[in-house]
Amino acid sequence: xxxxxxxxxxxxxxxxxxxxxxxxxxxxxxxxxxxxxxxxxxxxxxxxxxxxxxxxxxxxxxxxxxxxxxxxxxxxxxxxxxxxxxxxxxxxxxxxxxxxxxxxxxxxxxxxxxxxxxxxxxxxxxxxxxxxxxxxxxxxxxxxxxxxxxxxxxxxxxxxxxxxxxxxxxxxxxxxxxxxxxxxxxxxxxxxxxxxxxxxxxxxxxxxxxxxxxxxxxxxxxxxxxxxxxxxxxxxxxxxxxxxxxxxxxxxxxxxxxxxxxxxxxxxxxxxxxxxxxxxxxxxxxxxxx
Amino acid sequence: xxxxxxxxxxxxxxxxxxxxxxxxxxxxxxxxxxxxxxxxxxxxxxxxxxxxxxxxxxxxxxxxxxxxxxxxxxxxxxxxxxxxxxxxxxxxxxxxxxxxxxxxxxxxxxxxxxxxxxxxxxxxxxxxxxxxxxxxxxxxxxxxxxxxxxxxxxxxxxxxxxxxxxxxxxxxxxxxxxxxxxxxxxxxxxxxxxxxxxxxxxxxxxxxxxxxxxxxxxxxxxxxxxxxxxxxxxxxxxxxxxxxxxxxxxxxxxxxxxxxxxxxxxxxxxxxxxxxxxxxxxxxxxxxxxxxxxxxxxxxxxxxxxxxxxxxxxxxxxxx
Numbered sequence: 001x002x003x004x005x006x007x008x009x010x011x012x013x014x015x016x017x018x019x020x021x022x023x024x025x026x027x028x029x030x031x032x033x034x035x036x037x038x039x040x041x042x043x044x045x046x047x048x049x050x051x052x053x054x055x056x057x058x059x060x061x062x063x064x065x066x067x068x069x070x071x072x073x074x075x076x077x078x079x080x081x082x083x084x085x086x087x088x089x090x091x092x093x094x095x096x097x098x099x100x101x102x103x104x105x106x107x108x109x110x111x112x113x114x115x116x117x118x119x120x121x122x123x124x125x126x127x128x129x130x131x132x133x134x135x136x137x138x139x140x141x142x143x144x145x146x147x148x149x150x151x152x153x154x155x156x157x158x159x160x161x162x163x164x165x166x167x168x169x170x171x172x173x174x175x176x177x178x179x180x181x182x183x184x185x186x187x188x189x190x191x192x193x194x195x196x197x198x199x200x201x202x203x204x205x206x207x208x209x210x211x212x213x214x215x216x217x218x219x220x221x222x223x224x225x226x227x228x229x230x231x232x233x234x235x236x237x238x239x240x241x242x243x244x245x246x247x248x249x250x251x252x253x254x255x256x257x258x259x260x261x262x263x264x265x266x267x268x269x270x271x272x273x274x275x276x277x278x279x280x281x282x283x284x285x286x287x288x289x290x
Numbered sequence: 291x292x293x294x295x296x297x298x299x300x301x302x303x304x305x306x307x308x309x310x311x312x313x314x315x316x317x318x319x320x321x322x323x324x325x326x327x328x329x330x331x332x333x334x335x336x337x338x339x340x341x342x343x344x345x346x347x348x349x350x351x352x353x354x355x356x357x358x359x360x361x362x363x364x365x366x367x368x369x370x371x372x373x374x375x376x377x378x379x380x381x382x383x384x385x386x387x388x389x390x391x392x393x394x395x396x397x398x399x400x401x402x403x404x405x406x407x408x409x410x411x412x413x414x415x416x417x418x419x420x421x422x423x424x425x426x427x428x429x430x431x432x433x434x435x436x437x438x439x440x441x442x443x444x445x446x447x448x449x450x451x452x453x454x455x456x457x458x459x460x461x462x463x464x465x466x467x468x469x470x471x472x473x474x475x476x477x478x479x480x481x482x483x484x485x486x487x488x489x490x491x492x493x494x495x496x497x498x499x500x501x502x503x504x505x506x507x508x509x510x511x512x513x514x515x516x517x518x519x520x521x522x523x524x525x526x527x528x529x530x531x532x533x534x535x536x537x538x539x540x541x542x543x544x545x546x547x548x549x550x551x552x553x554x555x556x557x558x559x560x561x562x563x564x565x566x567x568x569x570x571x572x573x574x575x576x577x578x579x580x581x582x583x584x585x586x587x588x589x590x591x592x593x594x595x596x597x598x599x600x601x602x603x604x605x606x607x608x609x610x
Contacts, residue, residue: 034397036347036404082571094343094396101345101400102530102574109523109567117560222519226405233401264416271409274402275390282394 005138006259007252012144014251015151016209020224021231021243022155023202029238030175030195032093033083033100037108039225041200044111045071045207046216047119050126060128060212061146067204075200079193082107087192108221115218125215143212154205158198159240171195175238223267230274236284246284308443311436320507323439325548327504330446331521332528332540334496337453338489340534341465344396348387348403349525351410352380352494354517356501358414361427361511369431373502380498381491383410388487411517418513426512429505441503449496453537456489465489469535520563524551527570533580542581 020042027035035041045067052063082103090096129142162168173181174191181188210216231250235242250273257269277284307326311319331349339346359376367375387406391399418425456462464485467475475482501516508515524547532543554562577584 034400085575097397098343098345099574099578101397102526103571105347105523105526106567106570106574109563109570111567113561113564113567116563222405222408226401226408229401229404233398262416262420264412264419267405267409267412268416271405278390278394278398278402282398 002138004136005140006255008135008138008140008148009144009259010252010255011248012140012148012151012213012251013255014248015148015155016206016247017227017231017251018244018247019151019155019209020203020206021228021235021247022158022240023199023206024228025199025232025235025238025240025243026171026195026202027199028232030171031079031083031192031199032087032096032178033079033192033196034097034104035196035199036101036104036225037111037221038104038199038203038228039223040108040111040115040221041071041074041203042207042210042224042228043216043218043221044074044115045204046211047115047124047218048204049208049211050124053126053128060208061150064150064205064208067208068201071204071207072197072201075197075203076193078107078200079196083196084189084193087189108225112218112221119218121218123215123217126211128212141213147209147212150209151206154202155244158202159244162240226267227270230270230277233282234273234277234284239284242284304443304447308440311439316435319435319439321552323435323442323504323507324552325545326439326442326446327500328524328528328548329541329544330442330449330500331497331525332532332544333446333449333453334493334500335525336529336534336540337449337456337496338486338493340529340536340539341462341469342486342489343469344392344486344490345400345526346403346490346493347400347522347526348406348494349497349522350517350519351403351407351522352383352497353501353521354407354410354414354513355380355383356498356503357505357508357511357516358501358513360502360505361429364429364431364506373499376498376502377495380495384491384494385487388490392486392490393483407517407519407522411513414517415513426510429509429511431506433506435507438503438506442500445496445499445503450537450541452492452496457537461485461489523566523570527566527573530570531573531577531581533577533582533584536580536582539580539582 020038024035024038027033027038048067048070049060049063052058052066053060083100086099086103087096090099129146131142132139133142133145135145162171170181170186171191171194173184173186174188174195178188181191227250231243231246234246234250235244250270253269253273254266258266307322310322314322331353335346335349338344356376359379360372363372363375387399387402391402415425456465464475464480464482467478467480468482468485472482505511505516528544528547529540530543531547532541533539551562551566554565558565579587
């Protein structure tokens with residue numbers, strides 16, 4: 001593999017990480033839910049895309065139109081039925097954090113169990129546009145390029161939605177200060193539910209994109225949660241552009257490690273980055289020191 | 291009088307448990323062994339996570355380290371030395387995790403421990419495939435399951451004793467304070483980071499030892515078996531069901547859940563993770579302080595209501 005190939009593969013992977021990390025940062029930054037089942041929501045979407053693309057006259061791209069709204073609805077229901085009672089009950093932020101961690105940890109096993117029953121524990125994949133394309137002097141599979149373009153488009157769309165619309169501004173206000181947001185007439189409960197649902201929709205988009213160029217298994221969620229969490233912390237909680245940059249960095253580092261060292265060491269590389277961030281800048285590369 | 295009676299009763303229970311292998315068949319011993327293993331795991335988990343309320347999701351990481359160390363070293367070293375080495379490795383990993391995360395907000399610790407088992411599993415797999423060239427090891431020891439059981443029972447007794455003495459000492463008060471309000475604890479001059487680190491290390495070493503002692507039960511060991519996330523999950527749910535903040539909470543939670551788990555994995559092998567996941571969520575919702583906390587709350591409320599209705603209602607909500 002040449003350097004350019006590695007770089008492009010890294011960008012593809014990094015674009016996907018950035019996309020899913022944006023969803024997680026919405027859930028943690030705005031809805032204040034530490035969602036440990038996030039990776040399993042990604043995997044669920046990957047399986048959903050796998051099922052949908054096999055339907056007559058469907059492909060993964062048109063499948064997004066089903067999977068992403070499906071993710072939004074699922075996320076909304078999870079928030080309303082599972083998490084919002086905990087939010088209402090919690091006397092302070094620390095209790096909510098522990099409760100949400102425990103609940104989503106339980107949810108992780110439920111989702112994983114359902115996927116195992118439905119699809120078994122084998123590695124799953126499908127072929128979509130697996131044709132070589134020449135770019136910058138190297139050849140890349142078309143599905144990977146589409147994945148990168150999709151990840152960036154969807155990511156930037158959500159970014160514009162949050163920064164350029166009145167509605168997005170309200171969501172960001174909740175992230176900055178839930179108490180003051182109430183004073184200016186923002187319905188913080190609804191905002192949190194919508195943010196959580198949007199985060200799940202981004203996870204669904206990410207899962208669909210991942211399924212286009214990677215194999216996946218029902219038990220692979222933990223690794224995705226971990227990577228998304230590390231990207232979020234690296235970028236600074238609630239910081240969308242930070243998540244985008246950190247995601248791309250993580251993707252490139254991982255691809256470099258798996259190309260030049262060993263594919264079995266990618267998670268170790270991720271953890272090394274995490275450790276470095278924790279020791280050096282726990283508030284994130286782009287976060288402000290408090 | 292009461293204390294002396296409790297100690298005698300406890301000693302009698304442990305003596306009965308220790309004598310049990312002489313009256314039980316292989317299945318019975320295996321069953322008790324699993325039960326005592328989980329009671330120890332849940333108690334060790336609660337030792338740190340109960341009072342500090344730092345949720346550790348790394349149980350199986352340490353459990354697996356213990357089991358794997360035994361699989362690698364059991365032929366070259368005497369068995370007591372293997373346990374010492376396993377404990378030391380567990381200690382080093384615990385210190386590494388603790389030193390890098392326990393100074394920060396609790397959520398960093400949770401995240402770090404969440405992926406830790408998967409990280410160590412992948413590293414062991416990578417090492418086995420690339421350096422030693424094998425994946426999976428056989429483990430034949432010259433003693434029966436009853437010896438494994440006695441070792442575990444001893445460890446269980448030690449764990450409960452440690453829990454008891456910590457609760458009675460200044461350390462216990464310090465921990466309770468950290469769990470209630472870390473900022474206040476810091477302002478009172480408590481070395482919070484050091485207290486948390488020491489306790490996390492103690493809890494992790496016990497968990498490592500459980501893995502190391504139980505390892506011979508498998509005879510064949512590979513990373514996917516000993517780093518199975520279900521072990522972390524079960525430990526957590528047991529401790530929470532009983533009430534992680536109380537000495538006997540994990541024991542109270544472990545016994546019924548272990549029975550349930552045995553029954554589920556025999557009758558619904560494909561669905562037990564769904565059922566346990568739902569049960570787990572239900573526990574977080576209905577019994578946030580565990581079964582013991584629930585009964586204590588109701589008992590207190592009942593007593594408060596009975597003793598003069600004119601007084602203010604009972605507000606003594608137990609934390610933990």
